[in-house]
Amino acid sequence: MSSVGNANAGIGRAAGQLHRLLTEVWRLQPLYVSLYAILLSFVVGGVLISIIGVNPFTAYWALLRGMVGGGEEIAGSVARSVPFIGSALALAFAFRAGLFNIGAEGQLLAGGITAAYVGALSWMSDLPGIVAIPLILIAGTMGGAIWGGIPGVLRAKTGAHEVISTIMLNSLVLFGVRWMVNSRDPVVLRDTDSTVPRTDPISDTAVLPELVDSQPSLHVGIFALVGICFVVAFVLNRTTFGFEVGTVGLNPHASHYAGINVNRVIVASMAVSGAFAGLAAASEISGTNGFFQPGTFFLMGFDGIAIALLARTNPVAIIAAALLWGSMLSGAPLMQQEADVSIDVVRIIQAMVLLFVAADAIVRYLFRVRELDQSPFKATSIEGAV
Amino acid sequence: MAQAGNSTARPVLEIEGITKTFPGVVANDNVSLTLNQGEIHCLLGENGAGKSTLMNMVFGLYRPDSGIIRVRGKEVHFEDSGEAIAQGIGMVHQHFQLIPVFTVAENIVLGNEITRGAFLDLDTARRQIDALAERYGLAVDPDATVGDLSVGEQQRVELVKALFRDADILILDEPTAVLTPGEVDDFFEVVKSLTQQGKSIIFITHKLREVLAVADRITVLRAGQVVGTTTAEGATQQSLANLMVGRDVVFRVDKAEPDPGESLIRVQGLRAQDDRGVETVSGFDVEVRAGEIFGIAGVEGNGQRELVETICGMRPATGGRIEMLGKDATGWSPRKINELGVAHIPENRSKHGVVAQYSIADNLVLNRYHHRKFARRGVRNGAAINGEAIALVEQFDVRTPGVDVAIDTLSGGNQQKVIVARELTGDLQVLVVAQPTRGLDVGSIEFIHRKIIELRDRGVAVLLVSAELDEILSLSDRIGVLYRGRLAGTVDADDATREELGLLMATGTTGEHS
Numbered sequence: 001m002s003s004v005g006n007a008n009a010g011i012g013r014a015a016g017q018l019h020r021l022l023t024e025v026w027r028l029q030p031l032y033v034s035l036y037a038i039l040l041s042f043v044v045g046g047v048l049i050s051i052i053g054v055n056p057f058t059a060y061w062a063l064l065r066g067m068v069g070g071g072e073e074i075a076g077s078v079a080r081s082v083p084f085i086g087s088a089l090a091l092a093f094a095f096r097a098g099l100f101n102i103g104a105e106g107q108l109l110a111g112g113i114t115a116a117y118v119g120a121l122s123w124m125s126d127l128p129g130i131v132a133i134p135l136i137l138i139a140g141t142m143g144g145a146i147w148g149g150i151p152g153v154l155r156a157k158t159g160a161h162e163v164i165s166t167i168m169l170n171s172l173v174l175f176g177v178r179w180m181v182n183s184r185d186p187v188v189l190r191d192t193d194s195t196v197p198r199t200d201p202i203s204d205t206a207v208l209p210e211l212v213d214s215q216p217s218l219h220v221g222i223f224a225l226v227g228i229c230f231v232v233a234f235v236l237n238r239t240t241f242g243f244e245v246g247t248v249g250l251n252p253h254a255s256h257y258a259g260i261n262v263n264r265v266i267v268a269s270m271a272v273s274g275a276f277a278g279l280a281a282a283s284e285i286s287g288t289n290g291f292f293q294p295g296t297f298f299l300m301g302f303d304g305i306a307i308a309l310l311a312r313t314n315p316v317a318i319i320a321a322a323l324l325w326g327s328m329l330s331g332a333p334l335m336q337q338e339a340d341v342s343i344d345v346v347r348i349i350q351a352m353v354l355l356f357v358a359a360d361a362i363v364r365y366l367f368r369v370r371e372l373d374q375s376p377f378k379a380t381s382i383e384g385a386v
Numbered sequence: 387m388a389q390a391g392n393s394t395a396r397p398v399l400e401i402e403g404i405t406k407t408f409p410g411v412v413a414n415d416n417v418s419l420t421l422n423q424g425e426i427h428c429l430l431g432e433n434g435a436g437k438s439t440l441m442n443m444v445f446g447l448y449r450p451d452s453g454i455i456r457v458r459g460k461e462v463h464f465e466d467s468g469e470a471i472a473q474g475i476g477m478v479h480q481h482f483q484l485i486p487v488f489t490v491a492e493n494i495v496l497g498n499e500i501t502r503g504a505f506l507d508l509d510t511a512r513r514q515i516d517a518l519a520e521r522y523g524l525a526v527d528p529d530a531t532v533g534d535l536s537v538g539e540q541q542r543v544e545l546v547k548a549l550f551r552d553a554d555i556l557i558l559d560e561p562t563a564v565l566t567p568g569e570v571d572d573f574f575e576v577v578k579s580l581t582q583q584g585k586s587i588i589f590i591t592h593k594l595r596e597v598l599a600v601a602d603r604i605t606v607l608r609a610g611q612v613v614g615t616t617t618a619e620g621a622t623q624q625s626l627a628n629l630m631v632g633r634d635v636v637f638r639v640d641k642a643e644p645d646p647g648e649s650l651i652r653v654q655g656l657r658a659q660d661d662r663g664v665e666t667v668s669g670f671d672v673e674v675r676a677g678e679i680f681g682i683a684g685v686e687g688n689g690q691r692e693l694v695e696t697i698c699g700m701r702p703a704t705g706g707r708i709e710m711l712g713k714d715a716t717g718w719s720p721r722k723i724n725e726l727g728v729a730h731i732p733e734n735r736s737k738h739g740v741v742a743q744y745s746i747a748d749n750l751v752l753n754r755y756h757h758r759k760f761a762r763r764g765v766r767n768g769a770a771i772n773g774e775a776i777a778l779v780e781q782f783d784v785r786t787p788g789v790d791v792a793i794d795t796l797s798g799g800n801q802q803k804v805i806v807a808r809e810l811t812g813d814l815q816v817l818v819v820a821q822p823t824r825g826l827d828v829g830s831i832e833f834i835h836r837k838i839i840e841l842r843d844r845g846v847a848v849l850l851v852s853a854e855l856d857e858i859l860s861l862s863d864r865i866g867v868l869y870r871g872r873l874a875g876t877v878d879a880d881d882a883t884r885e886e887l888g889l890l891m892a893t894g895t896t897g898e899h900s
Contacts, residue, residue: 250741254741257700257753
C-alpha cells in the first residue's frame with residue numbers, strides 16, 4: 001500500500017497546484033467543490049482498485065485512453081455525452097424555479113416514444129429532411145414538455161410535490177412504453193417485423209446527419225444540445241422570464257407580492273425542463289437509434305441529476321460535466337478489457353462524485369474550501385420548493 | 387451618567403470590558419455592565435447596537451474576544467448555553483423557541499425531561515409547572531397545545547420554561563415586540579413580581595416608553611459601546627433617545643393640515659380568510675381619500691394581514707367589493723392593482739418585501755422588471771436597472787457599499803428603505819402600507835415617516851396599518867380600529883386619545899354603549 005501513500009502525497013501537491021490554477025487563473029470558485037469532489041472520488045476509487053489487486057494507475061490509464069485515447073474514442077465519448085446535456089438541463093432549469101424535477105428519466109421516455117412515433121409515420125418519408133428532422137425533434141420536445149408539464153400543473157393546482165409526482169410519472173411512462181413496445185395483441189407501437197421489442201424504424205428523411213462514424217456515432221444533434229445550454233444561460237441571466245423563474249425559485253411569496261404569476265412560472269419551468277429531456281431523447285432516436293427501445297434511456301435521467309448538481313446547475317458548466325460523465329462511461333470498457341477492472345467501478349466513482357458534491361462539508365474540510373457559494377442541494381432544493 | 391444602586395445592592399452578573407468582533411464589525415467594544423440582585427436592568431439601543439450579541443455571550447451562545455463575565459462573583463467561560471443554564475441564567479429570545487405541536491408541559495420539560503424509567507413523567511412536570519405558575523402569577527395551562535396559544539401566552543410559557551430550569555438571572559430579548567398594549571402592562575406586572583421574588587432581569591428593548599415604565603437602571607449601547615448608564619428617575623424619553631441615536635431626535639412628525647380630495651380606496655363589506663380558511667376579515671368597510679392618511683389601529687391578529695393582502699390582490703376576497711381609483715378592483719391580480727397606481731409596503735419584509743439573495747438593484751425593480759424602461763422584448767437592460775438603483779439608493783439614503791451587493795447584507799432599516807424606495811417611486815396614487823417601521827431604528831423611522839407624509843401632501847391616498855399606536859397617532863389624519871375583522875370605529879386623529887383607542891382595540895366598543 002506504500003505506493004498508494006506516495007500517490008496520495010503526489011496528489012496532495014497536485015491539489016495545491018490545481019487550487020492555484022482554479023483561484024488565480026481560471027477564477028472558478030463556484031465550481032471548486034465539484035472539481036475537488038471529482039478528484040477525491042478518483043482517489044477513493046484508486047484505493048478501491050488497489051484493494052482488488054490492480055494498480056490503479058494502470059486502470060486509470062486504460063480508462064483515460066478509452067475516453068480520449070484517439071479520434072474515434074473522443075468522438076465516441078462526445079457522442080455518449082450529448083444526451084446527458086438534455087437530461088441535466090431538465091433538472092437545472094426547474095431547479096432555478098425552486099423545483100426538484102427528478103422526472104427526466106420519464107420525460108426522456110415520453111419524448112423518445114413521441115419522436116419515434118412521429119418519425120415512423122408513413123407520410124414522413126414524403127417530406128424533405130429539412131422539414132422532417134425539425135418535426136421529429138419538435139415532436140420529442142413536445143412529448144417531454146407535456147410529461148414535465150403535468151407535475152407542474154399538479155403542483156400549481158393541487159400543491160402535490162413534484163418530487164413525488166415525477167417519481168410516479170416516471171413509473172407510469174416506463175411501464176406504459178414498455179407495454180406499447182412489447183405488446184403483440186393488440187399491436188400498439190411494436191415493429192412486428194422485429195424479433196426484439198422496438199418501434200418501427202423512423203423514416204430516412206428524419207435521420208439526423210452523422211458527423212463521425214464512431215461508437216456510438218456522433219451526429220448533428222450535438223449542436224442543438226450545446227446551443228440550448230447557451231440559450232438557457234442567456235434566458236436565465238438576461239431575460240425577464242429568467243428573472244421570474246429565479247425570483248419564484250428564491251422566494252415564491254415575494255414573487256406573488258411583486259405580481260409574478262407564480263403558478264404560471266411553475267408550470268412553464270416544469271414544461272421547459274421536460275422539453276430539454278424530450279429534445280435529448282428525440283435527438284438520440286433520430287441520430288443514433290432510428291427507433292425506440294425502452295432500455296436506451298435507462299438511468300440517463302438520473303445521471304442528469306448528478307451532472308446538473310456537479311455543474312451546480314450552471315447551464316454552461318453542464319456541457320463540461322456531461323462530457324466528463326459520458327466519456328467516463330465511454331472509456332470504461334477499455335479499462336475492463338485491459339486492466340480487468342469492472343465497468344461498475346466507474347459507476348461507483350460517479351456515485352461518489354455526487355455524494356461528495358452533496359455532502360460538500362467533507363470536500364470543504366479536506367481541501368479548505370470556504371463556503372463562498374450556496375450548495376444547490378441545501379439552499380433551495382426541497383425546502384425552497386414547498 | 388449617575389451610577390445607581392444602593393449600598394445593599396449585590397451584583398449577580400458583572401460584565402467587564404467585553405469586546406466581540408465579527409468579520410468587519412466590532413459588535414461590542416469594551417462593554418461593561420453590572421446587574422444587581424433583584425433589579426430590572428434595561429439594555430437600550432438601536433438595532434445593530436450590539437445588545438443581542440452581548441446577551442448571547444452571557445448566555446453562552448458566543449464567546450467574547452476579550453473581557454470577563456462574572457456570575458455571583460465567580461468568573462465564567464461558557465462553552466455553550468447549557469453551561470449558562472446550569473449557572474442559573476435563562477434567556478427568552480425574541481423569536482420563541484417553542485414547538486407548536488407539543489403541549490405546554492412538553493415544551494417546558496424539553497431538554498430537561500423528568501423521566502420514570504424510559505418514560506416521560508409528565509404528571510410530575512405538570513405539578514411543578516402549576517406550582518411555578520402560581521408562585522409567579524404566570525397562568526399557563528400545561529395541557530394546551532402551544533400552537534393554539536396567543537403570542538402573549540407563548541411568552542409566558544417561555545418564562546416558565548426558564549424558571550423551570552431554576553433561572554434566577556433572566557435575559558428578555560425584546561419581549562414586548564409581539565405584545566398588545568394591554569398585554570404589555572400585564573407583562574410588566576409579571577416582571578416586577580419576579581424581581582420581588584429575588585430574580586434579576588436584563589430587559590433588552592429599543593422602546594423608550596417601556597424603559598421608563600419598568601427599569602430600575604438603564605444602560606444605553608450605541609455602535610457596540612456603552613454610552614451611558616442611568617436610573618429610570620434620572621432619564622426622560624428625550625434624553626434616552628438622544629443618547630441612543632447620538633443626536634437630537636424629533637418625536638413629533640410635523641405635518642400640514644390634510645387637504646382630502648376624491649375617494650381613491652372604497653372597500654365595502656370585505657370578507658377574507660386566513661391561510662387556514664378561517665374568516666378573519668368579516669365585513670370591513672373603509673373609504674380613503676386622496677391626500678389623507680387613514681390609520682388602522684388594532685391588536686395584531688384581528689385581520690390586519692388578510693385585510694391588506696386582500697386589498698392588494700394577494701389574497702382572494704370571499705365577499706364584498708374593493709374599488710380603487712373608481713374602478714372595481716375586486717379579484718384583480720397584484721400586478722393589475724399595482725399597475726393602476728397602487729403601491730404596497732408589505733408587513734413581512736423578508737417574506738414578501740425582498741428576495742434576500744438578490745442584489746439591491748434587482749430588489750429595487752422587483753415588481754417593475756418588465757417595464758419598458760428596464761426590459762425590451764423580454765431582455766433585461768442591466769445598465770438601466772443599475773442606473774435606477776444608483777439614483778434610488780442616493781435619493782432614499784440607503785447605506786450600502788454598492789447596488790450589486792445582496793440585500794440581506796444590509797441592516798433591517800436599510801432593507802426597508804430599499805422597499806420604500808421601490809414602492810414610492812413611479813406614478814402612484816394609492817399607498818397601502820403595513821407595519822412600515824417594525825424593528826427599525828429611530829433614524830430610519832423618522833425618514834420613512836417623512837416620506838409617507840410627503841406622499842400624502844402630494845395627494846396620495848394612504849392606508850396605514852400599524853401595531854404601534856404611537857405611529858398611528860402621529861401619522862394619521864383619521865383613525866379606524868380593526869376589531870375581529872371589522873371596523874369598530876373611526877375617530878378623527880386630532881380628537882383621538884390613547885385610552886379611547888385602547889378601549890376600542892380591546893373590546894371593539896368605546897364602552898358607552900355596552
